Structure formats: C-alpha cells, structure tokens
Amino acid sequence: MSNKATKKAICILSGGMDSTLSSYIAKKDGYEIIAVHFNYGQRTEQRELKAFRDICSDLDIVNKYEIDIPFFTQIGASALTDESIDVPVDGVESGVPITYVPFRNGIFLSITAAIAEKEEAQAMYIGVVQEDSSGYPDCTDEFISDITKAINQGTKETTNIEIITPLVHLSKQQIVQYAKELNVPLEHTWSCYKESDEACGVCDSCRLRLNGFKLANIKDPIPYKV
Template sequence: MSNKLTKRAVCILSGGMDSTLSSYIAKNEGYEIIAVHFNYGQRTEKRELKAFRDICNDLQIEEKYEIDIPFFTQIGASALTDASIDVPTGGVEPGVPITYVPFRNGIFLSIATAIAEKEEAQALFIGVVEEDSSGYPDCTDSFISKMTSAINEGTKETTKIEIKTPLVKLMKKDIVKKAIELDVPLKHTWSCYKEEDEACGVCDSCRLRLNGFKEANIIDPIPYKA
C-alpha cells in the first residue's frame, strides 16, 4: 500500500482506444494507476486481454487485476457475449444496439469501486464516450453522476471516490488526436467486436474507430481484413 500522499486511481482498462487514452490521462494527472480488466465472455476476450497486458507494460503499471465475470454469457442477450446472436455489420442503427451488454458499465464500476476502496484510491477512471458512442445507456454523463452518488453512499465514510470520465464529451476524431498528442501506443489497442487476428472493419466499433482516424487524418496502426 502506498503512502497517503500518493494520488491513486483505479483505471478500468479494456484494451480499447478510449480506456487506454483515459488511463494515459490519469497518469498525466499524476495518479498512481491500479489497472482493472474484465474477462466477461466477450468474443474477443483473448485479444482484449493481450491489449490490456501490453498497455500495462507501456504504462509500467505494477498493480493490476484481471477479473473474470462468467455470468454475462449465462444471461446472453448481447451479440458480444452470446454466440447465437450475430454482431451487426451494416452500420450504426438508431436505438440501443444488440451489442449492448446489460448494465455492463454499472457492474464494472461496482467491482472497480470495491477495488478502489480496498486500495484507498481517490479516483476511478472509465473511458465512456457519450456523444460518439454506439448509443449505450450506461455511457452517459447522467448515469456516471448517479453512480458516483450511489458508490459514495454505499462505501465507508472515509472512502471518497470520484468517477472521472475525461472522454465523455469528445468525438472519436478528438480521441485519436489526443491519443497521438499524449504518445499513446494505439498499435497495442483493440476495438473490434468480432475478430482477434485482424479487425473486421465493419462492426460498429471498427466503423467508429476507422471514421475517427479518417477524420483526424491519421492512419490506424492496427491490421484490418482487406
């Protein structure tokens, strides 16, 4: 356990571009980072775990948690965790997409809060993006604000945790530009919902990512299927 003068932050780090940039911002703000990654039965679980480990090496993070949450595959209901539901590849549709995992960020934040309380961290970083996301209800400013109230209500009086969402109002092109500015190793990040060797380029997540790079006028360093 670090001394009380050290600022500590728990960073939820999926290995994607947004959570990686969020973690770099935490480091830039002077926090000692405790990284948390979730294996929840997502299609690209192995590839995301590799990204997480690579990024932890890049950031020289010593304290990290790899948490298994098997029940998401048990309940299904999402194309990310249920093999019988196809990941859509036709572009972003209106409404909440089938790739939404029920209350995933609420569950991630709850577990990360338990870790933050144990580690005596003051902040919890999550790379949610409201304006340029896929329409997930658990990525909004309003949701994060209510979760902040709930976690501080339900933890010890001495525990004071701020949920920090540095990217929540950014567009994908701004995220790409900010990542380049902070020298984030984007080649180590993974965003594809479907594939683990070469990104598919057509799922919602790939489309958002590719469009962000295009609008930022920067070449995406990860491999895509032809």
C-alpha cells in the same frame, strides 16, 4: 489523508482506444495507476486481455487486476457475449444496439469501487464516450453522476471516490488526436467486436474507430480485413 505524491486511481482498461487514452490521462493527471480488466465472455476476450497486458507494460503498471465475470454469457442478450446473435456489420441499427451488454458499465464500476475502497484510491477512470458512442445508456454523464453518488453512499465514510470520464464529450476524431498528442501506443489497442487476428473493419466499433482516424488524417496502426 494520503499526500499528493501517492494519490491513486483505478483505471478500467479494456485494451480499447478509449480506455487506454483514459489511463494515459490518469498518468498525466499525476495518479499512481492500478489497472482493472474484465474477462466477461466477450468474443474477443483473449485479444483484449493481450491488449490490456501490453498497455500495462507500456505504462509500467505493476498493480493490476484481471477479473472474470462469467455470468454475462449465462444471461446472453448481447451480440458480444452470445454466439447465437450476430454482430451487426451494416451500421443501420436504431435505438440501443444489440452489442449493448446489459448494465455492463454499472457492474464494472461497482466491482471497481470495491477495489478502489480496498486500495484507498481517490479516483476511478473510465473511458465512456457519450456523443460518439453507439447509444449505450450506461455511457452518459447522468448515469456516471448517479452511480458515483450511490457508490459513495454504499462505502465506508472514509471512502470518497470520484469517477473521472475524461473522454465523455469527445468525438472519436478528437480521441485519436489526443492519443497522438500523448504518444499513446495505439498499435497495442484493440476495438473490434468480432475478430482477434485482424480487425473486421465493418462492426460498429471498427467503423467508429476507422472514421475517427480518417477524420484526424492519421493512419490506424492495427491490421484490418476490410
């Protein structure tokens, strides 16, 4: 058993506000962080990669993985990975939004579990948000609990991984406030689904983010078109 000083956590870090705060919480929890980022053909892939690298530098993370998952663009079915489907900007979708990428978190967690097993990490952090998310089925407590069980079932007996979701029951307002408390460099994060130079301000992700800042009475430090 590794001693407490060297407990390791793999943080799934997209470069967005939620995953960045999660990584800062992992640091506060005393873990040595190994960061994992996925390039999966999303519209803002290059901008998210820049955010990931900036945040790794802020957190002094040396051990990091940048993983390419090209097949999401092959299957399409999501406005994030299929250029022929427009990203909705009117905020009136009901049910699972068109920005949902099929089983994305399940695939991310499976790949991360393989890395965790290799690195002998005890935990994986993911910034899923249940109540204030866009209604994605792979962001719930129940899903995380079931996939944790499956991962531990399908790995070596000596592998015992806990999936930690520190934000799952927080609102975007609480996330902004918590990030402020931990001095998270929010100016390095990127949330927009559509644009890479200035955030669009009208997609679901921008709306949720801007509303969180507004309710927290804090100014969002990134540039917006609208």
